Amino acid sequence: MKKRIGIFGTSGMGREAGDVARACGIEPFYVARDEIEVAGWIGAGEVILEKEVGAYSHYPFVIGIGDNEIRRKVALRFEGKLDFSNLVHPSATFGYRQRKVINEAQGVIVAAGVRFTSNIAVESFVLFNQNATIAHDCVVEHFVHVAPGANISGNVHLRQGVWVGAGAVINQGDDKRRLTIGMNSVIGSGAVVTEDCEPNGIYVGVPAKRIK
Ligand SMILES: CC(C)(COP(=O)(O)OP(=O)(O)OC[C@H]1O[C@@H](n2cnc3c(N)ncnc32)[C@H](O)[C@@H]1OP(=O)(O)O)[C@@H](O)C(=O)NCCC(=O)NCCS
Helix, strand or coil: CCCCCECCCCHHHHCCCHHHHHHHCEEEEEEEECCHHCCCCCCCCCEEEEEHHHHHHEEEEECCCCCHHHHHHHHCCCCCCCCCCCCEECCCCCCCCCCHHHHHHCCEEECCCCCCCHHHHHHCCCCCCCCCEECCCCEEEECCCECCEEEEECCCEECCCCCCCCCCCCCCCCCCEEECCCCCCCCCCEEEECCECCCCCEEEECCCCEEC
């Protein structure tokens, strides 16, 4: 029988997570919050309602929702009720023992072409989007989203809920002190971050400056 995985989210990120599942030979089905979301479905595959999820609880799930706060709320709502698995595209590459680190988390999605080098700590419900790179000795906390093509250099600490935009670069910290992006901060697309960022900020530009 074909393996299946439930994906919360029916928008772009959800469909992209479904494609990662298919690349792994796993058939995705999708979980919509309500009938309005079902009516807007443009993808391929079965869509169920969130209230029906109990009947599917023998399957693993991931949360294919790009918004860190919404993803956190879904994770909390179903904590202990569903088995949140990890979904890793076969084209992602990993340094020594790095794949094991991801396996020990839950709800992590790694899209096509992501590259991890060595000694990177990864917590749960993190999204690594296509072609992102994460270098040695980084720490990536819960509910982070790394958008396509972002480059996280060595010795960087992404605190919980950080959102790194497409093509952004985070410069390296050092082995005594990681460059740290504060909780829930957003790094704009194409930014180059050269120093620590405070929590709850929005940073853009080269070098990145706080705008909000
Ligand atoms: C950083 C970001 C979140 C800011 O969004 P916002 O809070 O709605 O900000 P605004 O659109 O009001 O822009 C505020 C100012 O910052 C500028 N700005 C916005 N994003 C910028 C960016 N990435 N780089 C440089 N400047 C940027 C705007 O031009 C505007 O400048 P102004 O005040 O001189 O007119 C958003 O622009 C962004 O970069 N998002 C990431 C997109 C992405 O990576 N998507 C991938 C999806 S997987």
